[in-house]
Amino acid sequence: MPLLKNGEAIADTWQHVAAGEAVPPAGPVVVPFERWKAEREALLARNTPLGVRLPNAQNVGELAADLGRLELIVLEFPKFVDGRAFSQARVLRERYRYRGELRATGDVLRDQLQFMQRCGFDAFEIAAPNAAEIWRAAVNEIDVFYQPAADDRVPAPRLRRSA
């Protein structure tokens, strides 16, 4: 799956370990949340980058204590209309100050990319050959924002005050 990070198409260096698979001995690994809970100690003992894939019904607060050790959190959009991960992303960024990579996977629509970016996502699994081009168009179509979110864009009410 092509990976778009900070607007560039890059290769995915992470190893995605499914529920029943063995965890590879070396290299960055990302595991499902259930597995993280079950094998947390062993995973934390690894001297490699760690990531967790979080179902969108999961309260992100349960990961709060481990966020300093995580470098990747993958959030799921099983269908584009299912917007729960937008809230998970903002809470991770704004409440828990998570600084690692926040990746959107699943049914990721071009026309949702800007919303995702505003909610704190910085990486996207997109099934398109020209992902970088799509990205540039999608995140620049609108450049007025009314509400504060997890990005650093200045909302209109604050621009009005400083004008």
Added chain:
Amino acid sequence: MYSYDEYDQKLLDQRVAQFRDQVRRRIAGELTEEQFRPLRLRNGLYLQLHAYMLRVSVPYGTLSSRQLRGLGHVARHYDRGFGHFTTRTNMQFHWMKLEHVPDALADLAKVQLHGIQTSGNSLRNVTADHLAGVAPDEIEDPRIWCEIIRQWGALHPEFSYLPRKFKICIIAAPHDRAALRIHDLALRLHRNEAGETGFEVMVGGGLGRTPFLAKTIREFLPKRHLLSYLEAVLRVYNQLGRRDNLWKARIKILVHELGVQKFTELVEAEWQDVKDGPVEVSEAEVARIAAQFSPPNYEDAPTFTREFDELRLNDLGFARWLRTNVGGHKQPGYAIVTVSLKPPGGTPGDITAEQMDAVADLADRYSFSEIRVTHAQNLVLPHVRRADLPVVWRALAALGLATPNIGLASDIICCPGLDYCSLANARSIPIARRLTERFDDLSRLHDLGELKIKISGCINACGHHHVGHIGILGVDKNGEEYYQVTLGGSEDLNGALGTILGPAIHADRIVEAVETLIEIYVALRRDGERFLDTYRRVGLAPFKERIYAPA
């Protein structure tokens, strides 16, 4: 009223350009209908039975004369010369062609109108008391807060893919004229014991298959915290609202399943975290917006003139119109005029391009260029000098817009139904037309007094049948149109959902059945009782017995 600044206008222009490109991609075949659907719905464009339908947002039901002319322009140039006002105070154009929609939206953008978030599982148009700013009983103008929410909620990155649509309504008077408690989130501005104004917050109202009236989760919310509290409510809903079943996805079901107390606890806990954060609206921004809702420059107008008095005494038509279509205004010497879009035999809420232009002209001359849209699908000229009432009445009568029936049996709320809507099970417009023809005798209509008939063509209840004194719901039985009748619904603050009368009634007999219900009321009523009062006193039984009596 609120006028866009450079930021508001820029966002809207960019949005039009964005949608123009999406339509281009669709017509060029780069997008399938399946891919295009969510994009057009974000802009209020539906694909219905016969054509595309464009729903244009009328924020909190307030229009300038320029905006009403803009709607007339779209009706004339891109549709069939008319438009339809909905129970959400929006305007629908039912005969659009896809290739014209970007131009229509660009023309609307010039008058600060759009279709953003009039569809989809997003924050919809915020509605308000249609007498905001002019009602004598109001404590302050709720539209200031509607506009603050409108801006905060426009293209909201977190809350654009909610489990289901989300409708907010605000009132600021003891009388509810906006059907407040049928909304997902209902806000009532009131004064606490310390004399400060704030919001009573109610959640979980809605009609449809499982009707509920909104329940209070907070008695008093200081105004400065409105946006953080909304963020908390919506975040709880976005994460916990049901997504497994379309019919159970509205917030009313979440509130019902969790219980009000548990839901409130979750919201309050979430709120503690976002309260006083960057989302809170600043005093400067409130002041900037509030200034745009300051009252127009009223004159020291006379309360009565000789012409007014003579006409009132000598012309029954004018007297009737005064009784039902004219209300008291905050400002002495001024009145509030309701423009009836319910002529006998007409489609409730429909208005032609010529009528739109003419009402805009009247607003310019007699109402500080302002018009309101009501949830009952009528228009309002909110600031008319009492001395001007005779001339305004004559002008409206000449346009067919002065039917003296506001709040009476022929002031029917009605959804578009199976004539247009792909969700409908039965037609609702022909039933409304036949009923208004039946009740076109003005003496009788005025004698019957307040009687709210509401018709929906399917269980989604866009015609609010659950809260009609007489509610009529279209159902399909083996390809034939039947109508289920409910009695005793009411949309005011002490509102109630109607009770089902009995088995659904065939289309051929429904008008006769309503006539019978009204005859029963007339036979049973005591002095001064409205239909609803009599129903509450005598209950369902006398009505049911007669309607279902063996022939």
